[in-house]
Amino acid sequence: SSVSTPIRATLFPGDGIGPEIAESVKQVFKAADVPIEWEEHYVGDQIDPRTQSFLTWESLESVRQNGVGLKGPMATPIGKGHRSLNLTLRKELNLYANVRPCYSLPGYKTRYDNVDLITIRENTEGEYSGLEHQVVRGVVESLKIITRQASLRVAEYAFHYAKTHGRERVSAIHKANIMQKTDGLFLKCCREVAEKYPEITYEEVVIDNCCMMLVKNPALFDVLVMPNLYGDIISDLCAGLIGGLGLTPSCNIGEGGIALAEAVHGSAPDIAGKNLANPTALLLSAVTMLRHLELHDKAERIQNAILNTIAEGKYRTADLGGSSTTTDFTKAICDHL
Amino acid sequence: SSVSTPIRATLFPGDGIGPEIAESVKQVFKAADVPIEWEEHYVGDQIDPRTQSFLTWESLESVRQNGVGLKGPMATPIGKGHRSLNLTLRKELNLYANVRPCYSLPGYKTRYDNVDLITIRENTEGEYSGLEHQVVRGVVESLKIITRQASLRVAEYAFHYAKTHGRERVSAIHKANIMQKTDGLFLKCCREVAEKYPEITYEEVVIDNCCMMLVKNPALFDVLVMPNLYGDIISDLCAGLIGGLGLTPSCNIGEGGIALAEAVHGSAPDIAGKNLANPTALLLSAVTMLRHLELHDKAERIQNAILNTIAEGKYRTADLGGSSTTTDFTKAICDHL
Ligand SMILES: CC(C)[C@H](C(=O)O)[C@@H](O)C(=O)O
Numbered sequence: 001s002s003v004s005t006p007i008r009a010t011l012f013p014g015d016g017i018g019p020e021i022a023e024s025v026k027q028v029f030k031a032a033d034v035p036i037e038w039e040e041h042y043v044g045d046q047i048d049p050r051t052q053s054f055l056t057w058e059s060l061e062s063v064r065q066n067g068v069g070l071k072g073p074m075a076t077p078i079g080k081g082h083r084s085l086n087l088t089l090r091k092e093l094n095l096y097a098n099v100r101p102c103y104s105l106p107g108y109k110t111r112y113d114n115v116d117l118i119t120i121r122e123n124t125e126g127e128y129s130g131l132e133h134q135v136v137r138g139v140v141e142s143l144k145i146i147t148r149q150a151s152l153r154v155a156e157y158a159f160h161y162a163k164t165h166g167r168e169r170v171s172a173i174h175k176a177n178i179m180q181k182t183d184g185l186f187l188k189c190c191r192e193v194a195e196k197y198p199e200i201t202y203e204e205v206v207i208d209n210c211c212m213m214l215v216k217n218p219a220l221f222d223v224l225v226m227p228n229l230y231g232d233i234i235s236d237l238c239a240g241l242i243g244g245l246g247l248t249p250s251c252n253i254g255e256g257g258i259a260l261a262e263a264v265h266g267s268a269p270d271i272a273g274k275n276l277a278n279p280t281a282l283l284l285s286a287v288t289m290l291r292h293l294e295l296h297d298k299a300e301r302i303q304n305a306i307l308n309t310i311a312e313g314k315y316r317t318a319d320l321g322g323s324s325t326t327t328d329f330t331k332a333i334c335d336h337l
Numbered sequence: 338s339s340v341s342t343p344i345r346a347t348l349f350p351g352d353g354i355g356p357e358i359a360e361s362v363k364q365v366f367k368a369a370d371v372p373i374e375w376e377e378h379y380v381g382d383q384i385d386p387r388t389q390s391f392l393t394w395e396s397l398e399s400v401r402q403n404g405v406g407l408k409g410p411m412a413t414p415i416g417k418g419h420r421s422l423n424l425t426l427r428k429e430l431n432l433y434a435n436v437r438p439c440y441s442l443p444g445y446k447t448r449y450d451n452v453d454l455i456t457i458r459e460n461t462e463g464e465y466s467g468l469e470h471q472v473v474r475g476v477v478e479s480l481k482i483i484t485r486q487a488s489l490r491v492a493e494y495a496f497h498y499a500k501t502h503g504r505e506r507v508s509a510i511h512k513a514n515i516m517q518k519t520d521g522l523f524l525k526c527c528r529e530v531a532e533k534y535p536e537i538t539y540e541e542v543v544i545d546n547c548c549m550m551l552v553k554n555p556a557l558f559d560v561l562v563m564p565n566l567y568g569d570i571i572s573d574l575c576a577g578l579i580g581g582l583g584l585t586p587s588c589n590i591g592e593g594g595i596a597l598a599e600a601v602h603g604s605a606p607d608i609a610g611k612n613l614a615n616p617t618a619l620l621l622s623a624v625t626m627l628r629h630l631e632l633h634d635k636a637e638r639i640q641n642a643i644l645n646t647i648a649e650g651k652y653r654t655a656d657l658g659g660s661s662t663t664t665d666f667t668k669a670i671c672d673h674l
């Protein structure tokens with residue numbers, strides 16, 4: 001496709017601060033001349049009056065057609081029987097890998113310097129099966145499901161990611177000393193894939209030990225791949241090392257190469273509509289989407305503009321100790337482009 | 338019982354560095370005139386030639402009779418069909434709560450100051466059920482079991498601990514947004530118990546968020562109570578904040594008031610027998626045993642001697658950046674008494 005044909009990408013602004021931070025992405029993309037045409041759909045905790053639905057078929061179809069999308073935070077609809085919309089999207093679009101790059105932002109000080117980690121989380125099974133039963137009164141069980149297919153798929157993604165991103169080591173995180181069959185199968189699949197990537201160092205780390213080592217010395221790790229719940233936990237732990245979920249991008253990879261980038265923080269209803277939200281996580285997520293589209297120059301330029309704006313420190317939103325509005329911060333980024 | 342009648346306590350030195358660090362405890366207790374008579378049993382990865390067993394009935398009976406014990410690290414026997422001895426002890430003695438105090442050691446610098454956390458882990462069920470099945474080839478399931486009985490028991494222990502130790506807040510850690518029935522039952526039990534302790538602030542925190550907050554600002558927490566696997570993960574994370582498992586005590590509480598204190602680090606076979614091991618975790622665990630016996634003066638004196646020795650920094654083992662032997666470090670503690 002020629003440069004003049006715009007790429008269509010789906011945009012789900014989401015709830016709460018979602019529309020404001022999505023607006024920030026649109027402006028930054030415009031300022032950087034990114035050849036993307038947004039196809040915007042509302043998915044969130046309000047029933048769309050036209051369709052009487054939280055999540056329309058058209059919204060899903062838009063991501064499937066475009067192959068790429070960006071989503072803001074979505075609150076879970078209130079009331080009985082509603083599943084988290086995040087989980088519904090993962091399921092409907094078969095988003096099997098959640099990739100979260102986590103790196104220290106220059107000039108934004110935390111207890112940790114030079115963090116540079118990639119967590120890759122299996123996103124479809126494990127403890128998220130939704131299978132729970134009350135066996136007898138007062139005894140409840142929940143099923144964790146690990147399959148060879150999903151484990152191989154996410155392991156393959158992790159090693160391919162490591163190789164194509166100049167990474168040296170993949171650590172599989174597990175608790176196979178206790179869950180020998182389930183986590184054991186996950187490790188077996190990782191080992192099989194590791195053999196195809198002799199240039200990547202492969203190791204296995206028990207999750208409790210991994211968490212201890214991450215807080216002591218995150219530089220011990222590079223790419224981490226793991227089942228669903230461990231990924232949920234460790235990706236948030238890693239985000240904490242560099243300042244929190246407001247600063248970390250995330251991208252979900254689906255069958256057939258779909259990429260749905262997302263800000264994983266909440267919808268922050270308390271500050272919604274007040275022009276106070278920090279759009280960094282959504283902006284950096286949008287950057288991962290650009291990289292997925294191999295628009296590396298645009299990605300690099302935008303990422304630098306974001307990081308430089310934060311590093312300078314003149315324009316920062318309240319969560320980073322500043323007093324800028326969302327629009328001022330966004331304008332500062334555009335000025336850096 | 339009068340002061341002159343010694344209290345009998347079981348001692349399992351364990352494997353690897355176990356005997357050396359157990360020796361250190363014996364010497365420190367002697368120097369502090371602790372009225373304890375050790376009943377020593379070998380439990381570990383070697384078959385006892387007299388009994389042809391890894392774990393004898395007498396060893397278990399000793400803890401049951403004495404009501405208190407101290408254990409060093411135990412390696413899992415090599416070969417098929419052997420369960421971790423740690424897990425076997427938890428099961429046989431019904432050690433339902435694992436308590437890990439985690440506090441910054443004065444003078445031993447990490448990225449975190451003034452950490453002061455207590456993790457209380459359900460120790461008998463959850464993901465540790467051992468129930469795993471291959472459903473069809475390539476599909477494995479594992480059962481997490483949560484019961485009302487075990488949840489109430491550990492919640493009761495946590496609130497009682499908070500109250501009797503001058504703590505203000507109990508946080509129940511969970512993932513009930515995903516595992517609504519299992520973790521939901523755990524929370525329900527915590528809430529029931531919380532109502533009986535109106536003087537203690539009660540809150541519920543999702544595990545991923547908890548890990549992020551712990552690395553950002555551990556002072557947000559006080560006592561944390563949680564199901565088995567989350568406890569495994571979070572107690573190690575907390576240990577990492579203050580320097581690692583070599584520095585954190587642990588105590589297991591069983592039905593009928595049994596207390597088995599333990600060092601939760603490994604048996605470090607590489608340095609075993611070389612007089613290099615750091616006995617701090619086992620010593621501080623022994624202190625929790627003394628507190629359980631309400632020997633608070635002795636506990637306080639020994640704890641201060643350990644902390645002061647580390648704080649002075651003249652005698653430190655290699656893992657803390659020093660060059661002291663186990664025996665020199667132990668002697669320094671005794672000199673502080
Ligand atoms: C909101 C919640 C269901 C979700 C999860 O557990 O996966 C979130 O924590 C995440 O990491 O995206």
Ligand SMILES: CC(C)[C@H](C(=O)O)[C@@H](O)C(=O)O
Nearest residue numbers: 177178208421423424569601
């Ligand atoms: C060794 C292992 C089985 C054990 C556990 O998972 O409980 C350990 O990590 C612990 O925390 O005591």
